[in-house]
Amino acid sequence: MAQPDFDEIIDRTGTACSKWDDMQASYGVSPKDGIAMWVADMDFRPPASVQRAVERMAAHGVYGYPGANPAYLDAIRWWMANRHGWAIEPDWILTVHGLVNGTAICVDAFTQPGDRVIVMTPVYHAFARVIRAAGREVAEFPLAIEDGQYRMDWDGWARQLTGRERMLILCSPHNPGGRVWSPEELRQVADFCTAHDLILVSDEIHHDLVMPGAPRHTVMAKAVPGIASRLVTLTAATKSFNIAGAHIGNVIVADEALRKRLQGRMMALGISPGLFGLGMVAAAYSPEGAAWVDALVAYLDGNRRIFDAGLAAIPGLRSMPLQATYLAWVDFSGTGMERAEFTRRVEQGARIAANHGGSFGTGGEDFLRFNLATPRARVTEAVARLQEAFRDLQ
Missing domain, CATH: 3.90.1150.10 (Aspartate Aminotransferase, domain 1)
Structure with a gap:
């Protein structure tokens, strides 16, 4: 290369x-x-692999509805296994129009109007935007700063609970603070969600962009395998490869009951992937x-x-x-x-x-x-x- x-x-x-x-x-x-x-x-x-894929599609010149795309699913599975040590099955992967769309579908599928959705602030601003637009309440749980970095404030957050919380959205790695959460911190998040019966949405879109010498990113599903019954993981090639205009992302759900709820909402909303995004991701997730x-x-x-x-x-x-x-x-x-x-x-x-x-x-x-x-x-x-x-x- x-x-x-x-x-x-x-x-x-x-x-x-x-x-x-x-x-x-x-x-x-x-x-x-x-x-x-x-x-x-x-x-x-x-x-260049992505550019070549786009040029091949353009040269073919027919842009019809995409169908089954095993190369796309295989590429995602290869990437997660080789880059993150995470073995996933093809039927766990749901494809959405980017991770803001994926977050919105999770809010729609797992909460009701008036429910509270927890975000650890300061955090990616689109979370609050889609929560409010859906008629849910944003529960801002502020992060503490210790030694110049963000830390989770479990004692303070426990006092903020009202009983109306239904979901927690984790940004891992954290945007905008740039923190890589440790496996112990991820276990604490999982324990908190289990104790308070919360769906955990782990947005891991920046997981490939970890600086040299920094702690290694750990996928939530690997850090706490026992959280699968309430865990939805969001990943995408778009940040890693600068293809955000493709508007494509992965919602990865191991638990069948959770996955069916999401699939039901996606069907109701008419969500299906675009042709170019599928080809670009398959080309990006490669050696x-x-x-x-x-x-x-x-x-x-x-x-x-x-x-x-x-x-x-x-x-x-x-x-x-x-x-x-x-x-x-x-x-x-x-x-x-x-x-x-x-x-x-x-x-x-x-x-x-x-x-x-x-x-x-x-x-x-x-x-x-x-x-x-x-x-x-x-x-x-x-x-x-x-x-x-x-x-x-x-």
Whole structure:
């Protein structure tokens, strides 16, 4: 496999790209001179194996309804076994239109209007969005910070229970904090769900993107095999290979009763996969794709080091240690500035579009999230711009 060129600057403007074409409207940052570091996709081409698969489909020229696709299921099973040591059966795999869609279907299938769904905040903002849209209540259980990293606060969370909770959504690895939860922490989550009769939805979309030297990601189904009767695992190739536009994800359910409930809701909603996504995933989950991901993670780690070192030179700014994902979670509370002021400096001074921390729920108010999955020249430029925007602190 040829070495991927992650340094290539690819102009994504004018391609209906949310990350670049929408940042002017969302942040007042022009794509002409701004840096898009908000939407969680990468500015890199996917592996050549994926591109070849798309070109083969285009060359065939007939885009009818897809049918049985054993190559797709076999590729998912191969990937989970070889990359995560997790043996799954083909009939455990349900295919959805991305993991936000998968989360929404779980909420629809396993809870009723008025029920409470637990999320550990700050956490991926789409969880709360789909919970509220379904007429359920978001139960924000804030994470604690110890030694600069997030920790689960079981004593505090137990006091928040009302008896109306029906589901807990776990983000593993954690977005936006970049934590890889330990097997012991996963067992604690499982014990909590068992004790309070909660369906556990484990969103593991970032499981391939673990930094060198960080703790190894453990699949919840492996950490606690006994939780299968209440466990739904969400995975996807979309984050790992930058194919989010394919809108395809895996809902993996070992328990037959849980799986039938989900299948029933999917049938009622008319959920079925798209042709191109199936082919792209089958091509991504391959030895060539594995080598590409290894090269990607090494590159992202280099970006992380540059970004963290640059921010460390700005008094009052601190980037949470990034164990997984490509999303830097930066705490601005040490500057003593109001949120409006540090946000203004980033957007208007540095001309960088970064996610506002408050959108991730309680505990995110003093943070911004920066996407580091972009060519290194842009990360270096972003650091220089941030240092200039906060020069009066140095």
